[in-house]
Amino acid sequence: MLPQATAEELNGLGHDALSVAASGLAGADDESVYAAALEQDRVMVTENFADFAAISAQRLASDDPCVPIVLVRKADHPHGGGLAHHLAQHLHQWATQNPTPYPGPHWP
DSSP states (O other): OOOHHHHHHHHHTTOOOOOTTTTTOTTOOHHHHHHHHHHTTOOEEESOHHHHHHHHHHHHHTTOOOOEEEEOOGGGSOOTTHHHHHHHHHHHHHHHHOSSOOSEEEOO
């Protein structure tokens, strides 16, 4: 849902970011994307609040391992070519302020 350029910009800022497309999971179901994030010990960033919050809530309720999920709204950021840059800067600031985020949803 988010531009691949966002991950590229985050990598330039010193993060280990990977887009769903670059990971080979484009078109995969949400559970598979979540499982890959869990396996790779990643923080997820998504605009898909409803589905990933539900997956996270189910896993937390069952005491299953969970990942942090950063929920963003593209509508809160500039459209067009500026989206990736602005979003990367926003996520970089959030990551700097939250170096060890708790598992579950986050609204930066």
